[in-house]
Amino acid sequence: MVIIFLYLCAMRTFLLFFLLVVSTCHLKAQNDLLEAKSPVTSDGYAFWVYTPQDYKIYQQTTPVILFLHGASLRGTDLYRVLRYGPLDAVKRGLEIPAIIVAPQNPKGHWEPRKLNDILEWLQKHYVYNPQRVYVIGMSLGGYGTLDMAGTYPEKIAAAMALCGGSTLRNYDGLGQLPLWIIHGTADKAVKVEESQKIVDQMKARHIDQRLRYDWVRGASHGDLARYFYLSDTYDWLFLHTLVEPQRPVDRNVEMTTDEKEGAYQRIKKRKGELPIR
Numbered sequence: 001m002v003i004i005f006l007y008l009c010a011m012r013t014f015l016l017f018f019l020l021v022v023s024t025c026h027l028k029a030q031n032d033l034l035e036a037k038s039p040v041t042s043d044g045y046a047f048w049v050y051t052p053q054d055y056k057i058y059q060q061t062t063p064v065i066l067f068l069h070g071a072s073l074r075g076t077d078l079y080r081v082l083r084y085g086p087l088d089a090v091k092r093g094l095e096i097p098a099i100i101v102a103p104q105n106p107k108g109h110w111e112p113r114k115l116n117d118i119l120e121w122l123q124k125h126y127v128y129n130p131q132r133v134y135v136i137g138m139s140l141g142g143y144g145t146l147d148m149a150g151t152y153p154e155k156i157a158a159a160m161a162l163c164g165g166s167t168l169r170n171y172d173g174l175g176q177l178p179l180w181i182i183h184g185t186a187d188k189a190v191k192v193e194e195s196q197k198i199v200d201q202m203k204a205r206h207i208d209q210r211l212r213y214d215w216v217r218g219a220s221h222g223d224l225a226r227y228f229y230l231s232d233t234y235d236w237l238f239l240h241t242l243v244e245p246q247r248p249v250d251r252n253v254e255m256t257t258d259e260k261e262g263a264y265q266r267i268k269k270r271k272g273e274l275p276i277r
Contacts, residue, residue: 032051032052032053032274032275033050033051033274033275033276033277034048034049034050034087034274034275034276034277035048035049035050035051035276035277036048036078036276036277037049040117040118040120040121041114041117043114044114044117044118045103045104045105045106045114045115045118046076046078046103046104047078047101047102047103047104047118048078048081048082048087048100048101048102048103049099049100049101049122049126050086050087050090050099050100050101050102050274051099051126052095052096052097052098052099053095053097054097055099058097059127059128060127060128060129061129062097062098062099062127062128062129063097063098063099063128063129063132063133063134063157063237063238064098064099064100064101064119064122064128064129064132064133064134065086065096065098065099065100065101065134065135065136065234065237066101066102066103066115066118066119066133066134066135066136066148067085067086067087067100067101067102067135067136067137067141068103068105068110068115068135068136068137068138068140068141068142068144068145068148069081069084069085069102069104069105069137069138069140069141070137070138070139070140070141070142071139071140072139073104073105074104074105074106074107074140075104075106076104076106077104078104080104081102081103081104082102084225084228085102085138085225085228086100086102086136086228086234087100087102087274088228089228089229089267090274091273091274092229092264092267092268092269093267093268093269094229094231094267095231096234098134098234098238099122099126099128101118101119101122103115103118105140105144109140109143109144109147109167110137110140110141110143110144110147110148112144112147112148112151112152113151115144115148116148116151116152116155119133119155130242131157131241131242131243132157132238132240132241132242133155133156133157133242134156134157134158134159134160134237134238134240135148135149135156135159135160136159136160136161136162136228136233136237137161137162137164138162138163138164138224138225138227138228139162139163139164139189139190139221140164141162141164142161142162142163142164142165142190142195143161143164143165143166143167144164145159145160145161145164146159146161146164146165146166146168146174146179146181146198147166147167147168149161149173149174149177149179150166150168150170150171150172150173150174151168151173152173153173153174153176153177154176154242155242156177157177157178157237157240157241157242158177158178158179158180158236158237158239158240158249159177159178159179159180160179160180160181160182160227160233160236160237161179161180161181161182161195162182162183162224162225162227163182163183163184163187163189163190163195163221163224164181164183164190164194164195165190165194165195165197165198166198171198171201171202171205171207172205172207174198174202174207174211175202175205175207175208175209175210175211176210176247177210177240177247178210178212178240178247178248178249178250179210179211179212179249180211180212180213180214180236180249181195181198181199181211181212181213181214182195182213182214182216182224182227183195183196183213183214183215183216183224184215184216184218184219184220184221184223184224185215185216185217185218185219186218186219186220187219187220187221187224188220188221189221190221192215195213195215196215199211199213209249210247210248210249211249212249212251223260226260226261226263226264227255227260227263229263229264229266229267230255230259230260230263232253232254232255232259233255235253236250236253239253
C-alpha cells in the first residue's frame with residue numbers, strides 16, 4: 001500500500017508539472033504578436049500594439065513604449081510603420097519586454113492629444129504598469145516625443161528624442177521628467193540646431209536637471225535609427241519610473257561607437273514574421 005501511495009503521489013506531481021509546462025507554453029503562444037487597431041476617436045491615429053513573449057505572466061509589471069515614426073512613414077498604410085523602429089527590432093530578434101504601441105500619423109505633426117487618447121484606451125484594455133510608460137521617436141517622431149513628453153510629463157516616466165525638435169512654446173513640462181535628446185552634427189534633414197535650441201532654453205530656465213543630451217559627431221540623419229536596435233536604449237528607459245519622488249535622470253548608460261555601428265549586425269533575424277492579429 002505504501003508503494004502504491006508513493007507511486008500515486010509521484011504521478012500526481014508529474015501531472016501537475018506537465019500541466020504547468022503546457023499552460024506556460026500556451027500562454028506564450030498567445031503573445032509575442034502584433035495587433036492592428038483602428039483609431040479610438042473619429043480623428044485619431046490607427047496603431048499597432050505588440051505584446052511581448054511573457055506578457056500573460058508579468059502583466060502588472062510590464063512597461064509600455066510609445067514609438068513615434070518619422071515623416072517618411074506617414075500615410076494610411078499601417079504596415080509602413082513596421083519598416084524601422086522597436087517593432088522592426090523585435091522582428092529581427094531583439095527582446096524588448098514591453099508592450100509597444102506604434103501609431104501612424106497620416107499627415108502633419110504629431111498631436112499629443114491624439115497620442116494621449118491611445119494611452120487612455122490602452123489603460124482600459126490592457127494590464128500594465130502605468131508608472132512605466134515611455135516615449136521614443138526619431139525625426140518627426142523626435143518632435144512628437146518632445147511635444148508629448150512636455151504636454152503630459154505626469155504620464156511619461158522617461159523620453160528619448162532622436163534628431164528632432166519641438167513645436168512647444170513652453171518647455172517647462174520637459175523639465176519635469178528624465179529626458180535624453182540625441183542629434184547628429186552632420187544631419188542635413190533636421191539640423192542639430194533644432195535640438196540645441198531646446199537644450200539652450202532649458203538651461204537658461206534652469207530646468208535641465210533631468211536632461212541628458214548628446215551631439216553625435218559626424219552622424220547623419222539616418223545614422224540615429226541604430227538606437228532602436230540597441231538593448232541599452234530600452235535599458236535606459238526602463239531605469240526610470242514615475243514613483244521616484246525626484247525623478248532623477250540616469251547618466252550612467254552609455255552607447256559606444258562600436259555598439260552603435262554594430263547595432264544591425266548583432267541582431268539575429270528571427271524565424272518568420274511576427275504573428276499579426
